[in-house]
Amino acid sequence: MLLLDEPLAALDARSRADARSALRAVLAGFDGPAVLVTHDPLEALTLADRLLVLEHGRVVQEGTPAVVARHPATDYVARLVGLNLYPGVVAAPGTGRVRLDRGGELVAARPDSDGTALGAEGLPVGTRVLVAVDPAAVAVHLQRPEGLSPRNVWPGTVRALELLGNRVRAEVDGTPPALVDLTAPAVAELGLAPGLPVWLALKASEARAYPGSGG
Incomplete structure (x- = not known):
């Protein structure tokens, strides 16, 4: 058995990417069972054949990476996979x-x-x-959209903005609240800022x- 406890945690981003690729090759060629403990969802999704997700010391979901990423069972798992x-x-x-x-x-x-x-x-x-x-599927408007096809339209207020790689994630309070992914030019064009009232639209x-x- 091979047990790896946070093997890439101390590496910088570039070194971590290189080491992840090398580790994937090692695991593919290892004949015995391997257990990898990580807090990094990317590592879990790309290195594992099967995931076991622990939350507050108990198992909340188990399955293949594809199933867990597509059908998260709790808010915690959904945040890990970005939904x-x-x-x-x-x-x-x-x-x-x-x-x-x-x-x-x-x-x-x-x-x-x-x-x-x-x-x-x-x-x-x-x-x-x-x-x-998917946060990328939610559209943001400054006024209630009219004449559009989305069957889900509701008001909200921008709570926070966070830069994530090449996109900006907006946290919007509403009923329901939503995480929304936008491009930086879209954020600038809309003038998004915490406290701004907006309308969200989502196709069924x-x-x-x-x-x-x-x-």
């Missing part, structure tokens, strides 16, 4: 409407190509679901609903 996650209940038959636990509603109609998530339209009323949304086809309780 918004909203627990709720299917509210109406055949509409895709989900009544969210923390207030508000979303229409979620995105199926998975492998059939593991049907979208809320294919689930019975009252089914407990999680709705996963970009909201993926699947059975789950959240946490």
Whole structure:
């Protein structure tokens, strides 16, 4: 057995990328079981065949990297893989409407190509679901958008802005709250700043609903 406890934690960003590639080759050629402990989601998603996610000392999710990244089971896991996650209940038959636990509603109609998530339209009323949304799929407007196709439109207030690589992540308070990824030119053009009221828009086809309780 090979046990690696935070093997890349002390490296700078460039060295970590090089070491990650080398470690991937070593693990691929290792015949025995290997256990890698890390707080870095990129390391976990790129190096592991199977993930076991611990939160507050208990296992909250287990599965392949693809399944965990596509269907996070808790807010903690969703943040690790960079998604918004909203627990709720299917509210109406055949509409895709989900009544969210923390207030508000979303229409979620995105199926998975492998059939593991049907979208809320294919689930019975009252089914407990999680709705996963990519921050890049949420659009920001200064006025309520009119004449557009998104079925999800709601107001919010910019809480914070953070530079993440080549994009800016906006944290927006609303019902529901949302993380939104934008380009730096878009942030400048919109004049986004903490405290600014905005409108968010999300296509139903970009909201993926699947059975789950959240946490």
